[in-house]
Amino acid sequence: MKALFKKWNDISLVKRIIVGLVIGIILGLTIPEQASIVSIFGKLFVSALKAVAPVLVLVLVINAIAGQKSGKKTNMKSILALYLLGTFSAGVVAAVMSYIFPTTLTLKDSATDVAPPSGVGQVLETLLFNVTTNPITAVADANYIGILAWAVVLGITLKKASETTKTVLQNISDAVSTVVQWVISLAPFGIMGLVFDTIASNGLSTLGEYGSLLLVLIGSMLIVTFVVNPLLVFIWARRNPYPLVFTSIKESGIYAFFTRSSAANIPVNMRLCEKLGLDKDTYSVSIPLGATINMEGAAITISVLSLAAAFTLGIEIDLMTAIILMVISAISAAGASGVAGGSLLLVPVACSILGISDDIAMQVVAIGFIIGVIQDSAETALNSSSDIVFTAAADYARERKEGLKDAHKEALNQ
Template sequence: MPHRQHPIIRFYFKIGLIPQILLGLILGITLAMVSKDAAMSVGVLGQLFINALKSVAPLLVLVLVVSSIANHQHGKKSNINILMILYFVGMMSAALLATFASFLFPSKITLAENIQEIGLSPPSGVQEILTTLLSRMIDNPVNALVQANYIGLIIWGVGIGLALRHASSSTKIMMADLSYAISFIVRIIIRFAPLGILGLVASTLAETGFGELANYAHLLLVLVSCMLIVALVINPLLAFLVMRKNPYPLVFISLKDSAIPAFFTRSSAANIPVNMEICKKLKMHEDTYSVAVPLGAAINMSGAAVTITVLTLATVYSMGISVDIYSAVLLCIVSSVCACGASGIAGGSLLLIPVACSMFGIPNEISIKVIAIGLTLGVIQDSVETALNSSSDVVFIGAISSAIKHKDGAKA
């Protein structure tokens, strides 16, 4: 006789993650309004969720980096170098915009701890940050895993991945399978995000009051505004520099046909067939888009660069740490590199926030809480981020294809 699930459990897994998180957010707010004692008691759900993320995030970063580099395939030489430059410039520009917006409209969030309570010593400037980065880069790999030293894990991941590029195909397949397995565990943990957010929101509001909701709204407004500026100003400007003609017809097509589906699927990988069809319909250069669309879905993450930068600076401001211009530029570079490694799951960019936070000496316990806050905002933030990432692929590929056609026409 087949096992029958309880109707409540069946309903829970049937509805999407976004409605679940929204429901958890509403229940958390309601519980904090009705009973502070009950709200504080369900805080254990939030703590369990944070601990689960804390335990899996370091391993996820290491395995993803190793697998992506080890399994990298040399594509056709179809202007991919130019496209890679566009991708990085786009992400760097997005991070710079996010930094500028964070300076103009600084966001603060309640993290329950402050510098004095946890004994945090803020860096005095960029020299100390660079020294800290260098020391973390050469950390023992086992210690890097235990201490969640993300900088060290990335360095070891790059080194191991480069070495495994010369390994047998079965070894590379094993690394890809391991990457999938760890990502699958993360997906399971993320499925419990509504319960974790219920506990976090309820306990936070019971402890700090409802003024925290205004902080969340401010943070979300900065995030979404930056992403809209990237989509409507920065990406068209970069496209114009390549194609030398009005880019907005291409931009609006990409927003309508690519961004809208990506907004609801919240997955750049799931939107690959959509982008392929758009490129084919617009008669773009086939040798370029056949390679560039899957590549862009993996590494072109301007939205992730915005998310990592804004949330990291919100954490820094909340901890009372001052940021000079040199540290900000370094953060933009780190955020752009981290964005390339954003995993393909919903909220994947949030898992790389500890890498950027570690620049400023912020401990893992604090940055993991920021991930949980980001998941609360992810009802809107992650959808907009994915829409920006996916539509940017079409804009950049279209710009290069237009330049190729113009060049071929000039030769003819």
């Protein structure tokens, strides 16, 4: 059995998901009357996601913040600013694209019990009460806002902890990530059940809405890759950004597209930074940190899927609520897991401020896994390549400033 499980995991997750997707469509078209048997795989998969997601958010965010190095002279302030601007800008692009091309989803459960927020005041009230929830209660009730708040506070306080404590945190984080990998390794079976249930209940027409959702996601990522990121590089470094952008896509993004793991792409990015002649003291910190907190693609996924859920439920979102949603998407994206599909588990964070229940949010997450063969690959490619783009931009900006200072001193001496 162990050998069989190893062989199963040796097969690419993308290939396994494609097989599960195809089998689900075939079974849904041929034996729709067996829904009670086949669809149980989808229900179990969603249930497993709901069980592991709260713990995942808490542990990963605590470890990411507590593990940040301090006292070492690097160019990290500029890079962190770019990471923040890039992630927030990605959320803005995703929101704009979602409003231009609104997408609705077919959800299995009735949503008549969802109470939309009456306005930004109610959203802020809900946000504040969720933030101050007891941490144990927050985890038990899947209150992701409370979980995120406690994770940030504990992460900051644990930055001064001993290295032994930080090692324990890292070990716990690794253990939780391993559990998530186990759950996600079962995604092909879950997707088979979910697709079967969808096809058996609604026919092939439902797949069209998945295509529309995927187009909004990929379109947003392309805009961020070729418009937003180059603009930020130009503003920061005052140089043509596209040679750097194309190099990062070619030597980092393509590899990340197939590995679907920012963590697995760290060695690739480190070698590329060395090849570009960047400061080692900086990129040795920024690249591993970026694999954890620089999540433009994750911000896009979280924003688009949560807004799709809102449109599906008929929830009207005003400007201030949309801004809050973008901020929450940017913050929660920083806690996205390094494993495939990790950002999908953070969609409930954004959904919770819109009054959308965890059950509904997890159905949206499940839909995300169905399109994840392409979505997650493109998301990881954007996340990983932007680590290079922003690290290099900050380094180029510093070189430019130092060059201007040297030129100014030389002019004064003359």
